[in-house]
Amino acid sequence: MEHASINLSHLAKSYRKHEAVKDLNLEVNKGELFGFLGPNGAGKTTTIKMLTGLLEPTSGSAQINGIDIWKSPLKAKEKIAYVPDQPNLYPKLTGWDYLEFVASVFRIPNSQFQSKANELLKVFSLTDQANDLIESYSHGMKQKIAICGALMSHPDVLFMDEPTVGLDPKSARTLKNLLRELCDGGMTVFLSTHILEIAEQMCDRVGIIFEGDIIALGTMNELKREDHAGESLEDIFLELTGGEDQQAIISEISDDGDAK
Numbered sequence: 001m002e003h004a005s006i007n008l009s010h011l012a013k014s015y016r017k018h019e020a021v022k023d024l025n026l027e028v029n030k031g032e033l034f035g036f037l038g039p040n041g042a043g044k045t046t047t048i049k050m051l052t053g054l055l056e057p058t059s060g061s062a063q064i065n066g067i068d069i070w071k072s073p074l075k076a077k078e079k080i081a082y083v084p085d086q087p088n089l090y091p092k093l094t095g096w097d098y099l100e101f102v103a104s105v106f107r108i109p110n111s112q113f114q115s116k117a118n119e120l121l122k123v124f125s126l127t128d129q130a131n132d133l134i135e136s137y138s139h140g141m142k143q144k145i146a147i148c149g150a151l152m153s154h155p156d157v158l159f160m161d162e163p164t165v166g167l168d169p170k171s172a173r174t175l176k177n178l179l180r181e182l183c184d185g186g187m188t189v190f191l192s193t194h195i196l197e198i199a200e201q202m203c204d205r206v207g208i209i210f211e212g213d214i215i216a217l218g219t220m221n222e223l224k225r226e227d228h229a230g231e232s233l234e235d236i237f238l239e240l241t242g243g244e245d246q247q248a249i250i251s252e253i254s255d256d257g258d259a260k
């Protein structure tokens with residue numbers, strides 16, 4: 001039987017009495033580029049941490065290719081890679097050393113490592129800085145080397161938390177094209193983002209999480225069909241998450257400013 005790449009079943013997490021994530025049920029299929037959207041504090045990072053085995057769910061379960069991430073963590077983690085929003089890298093390693101370290105963890109043969117590392121460094125314009133210490137990298141360069149590290153093992157499922165934050169427009173475009181290519185080749189990507197244009201342009205399907213619940217799920221066309229014809233993802237997002245009130249206040253303030 002073919003399993004979904006990612007399966008969340010009644011997944012929930014409470015921090016003491018606060019229910020940060022409530023009873024999530026979701027399937028993401030192989031080769032899908034899935035966007036996970038939500039306002040600050042909605043539960044995106046908590047969900048991603050549960051899916052990557054970093055945070056134990058209070059109840060429910062999560063499976064990667066049919067393997068339970070909490071019951072068989074090593075087996076499930078072989079299939080995944082995770083790029084957090086603030087990658088925790090080793091500052092005293094060079095970019096090249098870091099990739100070599102990742103390759104050794106995943107037991108990638110040296111010959112394969114060399115060509116893969118060179119290819120990824122080239123894609124992200126990091127070749128000239130490969131032998132510099134990571135502590136000398138800018139935030140965007142750290143983000144890029146973390147992405148290169150995540151792709152070293154060619155994971156079945158790639159999780160990314162706010163992947164484009166800190167990237168310049170060229171690097172963001174490179175990432176966008178690369179993710180599309182990887183998904184077309186069968187990799188599944190689950191990314192959280194606040195940048196709604198990115199989700200709108202890139203993702204096959206989006207889910208909007210609000211106060212721990214998924215309140216909308218579908219392709220852009222499906223979301224627009226449900227009483228939102230002609231609206232952008234930003235309009236839909238603000239309507240569903242109550243942000244339109246704030247938007248009205250902002251417009252009000254700027255109109256006042258214009259009038260003066």
Ligand SMILES: Nc1ncnc2c1ncn2[C@@H]1O[C@H](COP(=O)(O)OP(=O)(O)OP(=O)(O)O)[C@@H](O)[C@H]1O
Nearest residue numbers: 015018020021038039040041042043044045046047
């Ligand atoms: N370690 C923790 N202890 C207690 N509460 C937490 C902890 N981590 C997160 N929370 C709470 O859980 C809720 C969800 O947080 P989470 O970080 O998952 O949100 P998010 O959607 O990723 O937000 P952002 O977009 O701001 O990164 C928030 O109310 C947050 O305050």
